[in-house]
Amino acid sequence: FYERIRGNIFELARECQFEPTKQQASLMHAYRNDQRLPPGERKRRYATKSGQGTGKTTVSTLIGLDRALLDVGSMVVVTAPTMRQCTDVWIAELRRLLGQANPMLRRFIEIYNTSVVIGGVRDWGIRCVTATRPENMQGYHQKFLTFILEEASGIDRPIWQQIKGTLSNENSCLFAIGNPNTQQCEFFDCFNKNRHLWITNTFNSEESPLVDKKNIELLAEEYGRDSDVYRVRVLGEFPHSDPHSIMAIDDLEACTKVDMREAIRHPEGASL
Numbered sequence: 001f002y003e004r005i006r007g008n009i010f011e012l013a014r015e016c017q018f019e020p021t022k023q024q025a026s027l028m029h030a031y032r033n034d035q036r037l038p039p040g041e042r043k044r045r046y047a048t049k050s051g052q053g054t055g056k057t058t059v060s061t062l063i064g065l066d067r068a069l070l071d072v073g074s075m076v077v078v079t080a081p082t083m084r085q086c087t088d089v090w091i092a093e094l095r096r097l098l099g100q101a102n103p104m105l106r107r108f109i110e111i112y113n114t115s116v117v118i119g120g121v122r123d124w125g126i127r128c129v130t131a132t133r134p135e136n137m138q139g140y141h142q143k144f145l146t147f148i149l150e151e152a153s154g155i156d157r158p159i160w161q162q163i164k165g166t167l168s169n170e171n172s173c174l175f176a177i178g179n180p181n182t183q184q185c186e187f188f189d190c191f192n193k194n195r196h197l198w199i200t201n202t203f204n205s206e207e208s209p210l211v212d213k214k215n216i217e218l219l220a221e222e223y224g225r226d227s228d229v230y231r232v233r234v235l236g237e238f239p240h241s242d243p244h245s246i247m248a249i250d251d252l253e254a255c256t257k258v259d260m261r262e263a264i265r266h267p268e269g270a271s272l
Contacts, residue, residue, distance in 0.1 A: 023204075045173075048177045061090060061097055071143070075124070079148070086128035134162035179236070180238040202237070
């Protein structure tokens with residue numbers, strides 16, 4: 001049984017009676033296809049931004065379980081801005097997922113408040129830590145080491161940097177998942193200046209069968225389809241402007257594309 005599900009996320013999904021949506025399956029396919037490449041050609045970094053209610057946490061727990069089951073001693077570290085996000089959301093969703101799984105799978109997986117132990121082996125499974133200090137990400141040296149960043153836009157850059165430095169092994173992986181709440185974060189860079197380093201996905205709530213379309217219409221009516229609220233909560237896109245900024249980054253980037261010599265010669269024709 002273990003050999004059949006080991007390293008096969010779609011087989012694992014079937015044993016958990018989990019039928020992924022097209023969006024969830026797109027992330028699963030992207031991960032599986034990357035892992036099938038020779039070690040030196042894998043990106044090993046996956047970023048998924050999402051609107052609300054698309055099932056991103058469910059597919060995140062499935063990926064975490066798949067990574068943990070790769071080999072004896074595999075370790076998955078789940079981190080988020082608060083421990084509540086790790087335990088009351090992520091661990092709770094994993095418990096729900098396993099609650100409907102094949103009894104053979106449940107037999108050797110023990111779920112605790114902040115950790116998961118596989119096969120009774122102390123250092124084999126999943127651990128939750130808060131993304132409050134870079135030191136929390138140190139001390140992990142397992143061969144199959146995985147970090148899952150929940151609510152990734154709320155995690156500070158120094159913590160991202162510490163995690164990236166920890167994932168030096170060719171079998172390690174990094175998953176960043178969350179709502180695209182702000183442009184002023186490392187999560188934003190995954191989809192922009194550093195996008196060539198990442199395998200990226202976007203879960204649009206309009207396209208998800210899991211989301212109540214009436215709620216989408218209410219958000220559109222209340223805030224407008226062009227609003228940042230709608231972009232973030234429904235479309236899974238980063239806001240045009242950050243609520244804490246004086247100037248929108250889109251405007252600043254547009255300024256860099258203006259030929260200043262032409263603007264001086266013909267100021268009436270220079271526009272952003």
